[in-house]
Amino acid sequence: MAAARTICIRLLAAAIVIGGLGMGMVLGYFGALVQTVKVPTRSTLTKQINTTTQSSQLYYADNVKMMNFNTDLRRTPVASKAISPWLKKAIVATEDENFYVHSGVVPKALIRAGVGDITGIGGQTGGSTLTQQLVKMQLLSSETTFKRKASEILLASRIDKFFSKEEILRAYLNAATFGRNNKGENVARVEEAALGLFGKHANHLSIAQAAFIAGLPQSPSVYTPYTQTGTLKKNLSAGIDRKNTVLFRMYRAGVLTNKQYQSAKKEDLKSEFLAKATPERTDSKLGYLYDLISDQAVYYLAQYLAKNDGLKWATVRQHNDTYAEYRQRALTLLTTKNYQVHSTINKPVYDAMQTAMNQYGDYLGTTHSYTVTNPTTGKEETVTEPVQNGMILLNNQTGAVLGFIGGRNYSENQSNHAFYTYRSPGSSIKPYLVYGPAVDQKLIGTESQIADFEVNYNGYSPSDYGSTIQNRFISAKEALAQSYNIPAVNLYKELRTKTNPKTYMDNLGVPLTDKELSRLGVALGGTDNGISVQQEASAFSTFANEGAHTDSFVIDKIETPTGQVVYQHHAEKKQAFTAATSYIMRDMLRNVVTQGTAASLSYQVNFDTSSLYGKTGTSNDNKDVWFVGSTPGVTMASWIGYDNFWGHSYNLNDSGTNINQALWARVANAAYAADPKVFQLDKTFKKPDTVKSVSVLAKTGLPAGSITYKGSRTSVSGNTVTSLFNNFTPAATSFTFGIGGTTKNYNLFWANFFGAKNGYGTVTKYTGETIRDPNDKVGDVSAANATDESGSEESNDVGSSWQGNQSGNTNQQDSGSTGTTQNQNPSTGNTGQGQTNQGQTGQNQGQGTNTGQTGNGQTGSGGTGSGGTSTPGTGTGTGQGSGGSTGDSGGTGTGQSGGQSGGNNNSGGQQQSP
Structure with missing residues (x-):
């Protein structure tokens, strides 16, 4: 026994010595760090904790x-007597129950921080007092190093010494952020929270209302009852549960009686939240620009904060709550x-771009008016x-965005159609999906011949503009300039045997x-979700950059108040095409402007067009031009195009392509x-040595x-x-000299070549059975969502036919393109509302009986939004038709971050952060 007692005493003594040494090391380390901290004077601290510093400044280039950065945060400071005692008690009971007895910090926090930093266990410390939180909000950056934590503890102690608890509590309540109000604006300070949620001043709140507001600072974006648009969230359980937690802590702390506690729990706050209201914008002319830049700034700063905390950004993005918290921290900064x-x-x-749009916008097409039932007000x-x-x-x-047009009128429609709206690209996709890769893979030259005859690929039968077939072999340059469909499909089919097109798309930033x-x-633009204007411009710019793709960007850098760069854009270049391919594609695309589907530009543009090249595109029924x-x-x-937010199917008329070109020119x-x-019209492109100029027969495209x-x-x-x-250098002409075509087609060609009058090259109407690509499913957007052009006007034809109950000749139907909006820029954005989309009735354009049936799309629970999180929704549309250009096959919408329209192609729909 004596020996055991001796051992225990020695172990205890050793533990005390080791513990003392450890404590000394922690305190010594802490002391060494705080030696470099400049402690503010009382007057300086008074100014810092009670004054919100200037909001961030946004800059144009140069x-x-x-x-x-101040148009979205509302704050109104109030005196302590103007704050409800219930709110003060709720905050203390929830955030810092020992607030009135400690000296600004809890000693164990210092020990925990020191041990964590020395051992590497726990990079961040929790349990900050209200005083420490005030220091973080008003005096320090959100950096989470131990030095910052040490500074926080020292300054909190200093504040507790200089100011009364009532002064500290008032300063905290006048600095904290409280989510969003009924206008969708971010609010700070309790007065704005009370007015924005319940329409009351902060000293008139009920116990339950005070508890709800007191619960918000822990996670404002999660607990706030409002979305970015100011509409009430469909699910308010997170905020209500948090309110009940606050009430319980108040009851546990003895500031509420059981009767008060039970009564406050039962209070129906949902009925007390204010209805949605319209925010007052400071400058609607900069609305699209401000929203874009501020949103991306929040994203990149949140990314910096997460990485600074030692977290992988990809992991943060996978957890909505964590992502929302970092966005909130960035927004606060x-x-x-x-x-x-x-x-x-x-x-x-x-x-200049905005002025031009304002002057020409009314000429873009018909503005439709109609009556709807507001889902919020009824x-x-x-x-x-x-x-x-x-x-x-x-x-x-560089990929730098120099200017953009987000829409016609920001005050009426805040959807950014340049960055966040995804639509069917139509034939504008052909240069970088089909012809560019084909040149790159050495499949074709500019004069290589591609078949344009009636085809049937396992049930897929595309046709050219107007349901026509050229019945001849056409040079690649002409096929691209006139945007014929069948050659593009034939070439894409051949391309897939040579390479995986996804490699090109990934390198071009088209997902x-x-x-x-x-x-x-x-090959004709049939995609599930479409692409954005930003992606289109970025991919196409690769041809002017010697085949190197550089991602487009809007934010160049972000600096702290002290000048530290916390974000700097670094260009990431990927060699998508060879320099030779780019040179050849520029040569081919010049024909689009000089004699193809965009020839009208030559007399509308005021600058030298000798180096101008481009591509047109139109989706089915002129939905997207x-x-x-x-x-x-x-x-x-x-x-x-039209948004069709309320389930309509308004489309442009056949002059849409000319109107869009006129707008582009202006x-x-x-x-x-x-x-x-910036146009660099004096710059010339040197012909690479790897571009081979070969004399070939005009009719075969080979020597x-x-x-x-x-x-x-x-x-x-x-x-x-x-x-x-x-x-x-290609081989000499052979019997099967082109891309695509059957033996019958080649026999027809050679007979004509040697003098036979056999109808070769005579344009005919497509008269075969109307069938669709068997790989496409109802609700998917495929070739039937693509359109082509020919001559001076864009086609309003699909380029393929969808199977229906038909007896007529020509049947061009819409696939029911899924219209989506997807935030490639960083955003949580708005929660959208579901949109009902109905497939239109197919109309007979053939000579048979119209058996088209009306397709109908169901309302998705997501809907149109400018981003944000919402309950995923789905919308499906089904439809059949014998003829007509609008017998929709329906579209599938999957609400992810604002929802996605089903049925007809709508720009309103899903918004998704990157």
């Missing part, structure tokens, strides 16, 4: 001031600290549906899936007048040769043209 956010937007160019109201536009102008070499790329119809054009310096993409002219140097014809070896010659090839 350090030109734009505006303060940007709205209360003087950060500097520098964008790439060229102010003269941006302003009242009928008149809404309008104008033709919308999204446009982006970016620098080809098409393997499923989408497995369908031949994708595109033009993207490049000079050596810039690329500008333009989309026009905006380009305005931008050029504002800053001509002269010989074939076996009718049993005899026959020489083949004729008119020649120069064809450009990517670092190879």
Whole structure:
């Protein structure tokens, strides 16, 4: 026993010695760190804890001031007597139950911080007092190093010494953030929270209302009852549960009687929350610009904060609550600290683009008006549906966005159609999905011949504009310039045997899936979710950058008030195409502007067009009309179409492509007048040595040769043209000289070549059975969502036919393209509302009986939004039709972050953060 007692005493003594040494080390380490901390004077501390510093400043390019980051945060300071005693008690009971007895810090926090830093266990310390939280909000950055923690503890002790508990509590309640109000604005300070949630001043709150507000600072974005639009969340359980937790802690602390506790728990706060209201914007002219830059700034600063805490950003993004918390921290910094956010937007160019849109916008097409029932108020109201536009102008070499048009009128529609709206690209996808990769893979040269005859690929039968078939072999240059469908499908089919197109799409920043790329119809723009104007411009700009793709960007850098750069854009270049391929594609795309589907631009543009090239695109029924054009310096993409937010199916008319080109020309002219140097019209492209110029026969696209014809070896010659090839010289002409085509097609060609009058090259109407791509499922957007153009006008044809009960000749139907909005820029955004979308009735354009049936789409629970989190919703549409251009097959919508429309192609729909 004595020996055991001796051992225990020695172990206890050793533990005490070791513990003392450990404590000494921690305190010594703490002391060494705080030696460098400059302790403010009482007067300085008074100013710092009671005054919200200047909000962050947003800049155009070249350090030109734009505006303060202050239009979304509402704060009104109040005196202590103007704050409900219940709110004070609720905050103390919830956030810091020992507030009135400690000296600004809890001693164990210092020990925990020291041990954590020395051992590496626990990078962050919890349990901060209200005083420490005040220090973090008003005096320090959100950096989580131990030095910052040590500074926090020292300053908290200093504040507790200089100020009364009542002064500290008032300062905290006048600095904390409390989520959003009924206008969707972020609010700080309890007065704004009380007014924005319940329409009461902070000293008139009930116990339950005070408890709800007191629960918000822990996680404002999670517990706030409102979305970014100011609408009540469908699920308020998180905030209500948090309120009940606060009430229990108040009861446990003895500040509530059991009767008060039970009564407050039963109070129906949902009925007391204010109805949605309209925010007062400081400058609606900068609405799209402010929303874009501020949202991306929050995203990148949140990313920096997470990484600074030792967290992987990908992991943070997978957890909504954690992601929301870091966004809230970033938002607090940007709205209360003087950060500097520098964008790439060229102010003269941006302003000129807006002016041009305002002058020409009314000419874009019909504005529809109709009566709807507001889902929030239940009242009928008149809404309008104008033709919308999204446009982006970016620098080809850097990817910097110089200017954009987000929409027609920000005060009426806040959806950013340049960045967040995804639509079917139609034929505008052909250069970088089909022809560019084909040139790159050495499949074709500029004069290579591609078949344009009636085809049936396992049940998939596309046709050209107007349901026509050219019945001849067409050069790649002409096929692209006139945007024929069948050659594009034939070429894409051949391309897939040579390479995986997804490699090109990934390098170009166009996130098409393997499923989408497995369908031949994708060659005509048939995609599940479409692409954004930003992605279109960025991918197309690659041809002007010698085949190197550089991601487009808007935020150049973010600096702290002290000048520390916490975010700097670094260009990531990927060599998508060879320089030779890019040179050849520019040559081919020049024909689009000089004699193809965009020939009308030549007399509308005020600057030298000798280096201008581009591509048109139109989706089924003129739902989406595109033009993207490049000079050596810039690329500008333009989309026009209807949002169809309320389930309508308004489309543009057949003149949509000419209208969009006229808009493109006017905006380009305005931008050029504002800053001509960015167009780099004096720059010339040197022809790479790897571009081979080969003399080929005009009719075969290959050098002269010989074939076996009718049993005899026959020489083949004729008119020649120069064809450009990517670092190879093709073999001589053979019997099967082109891409695609059957033996019957080649026999027809050669008979005509040697003089037979057999109808070769006679344009005919497609008269075969109307069938669709069997790989496509109802609700998927495939080739039937793609349209093509020919001549001076865009096609309103789908380029393929969907199977229906038909007896007529021509049946071009819409696939029911899924319209989505997807936030590639960082955003949590709004929670959208579900939209009902109905497939239209197919109308007979053939000679048979119309058996088209009305397709109908169901309401998705997501709907149109500008981002955000919402309950995933689905919308499906089904439809059949014998003829007509709108017998919808329906569209599938999956609400992810604002929902997604089913049925007809709508720009309103899903919004998703990156």
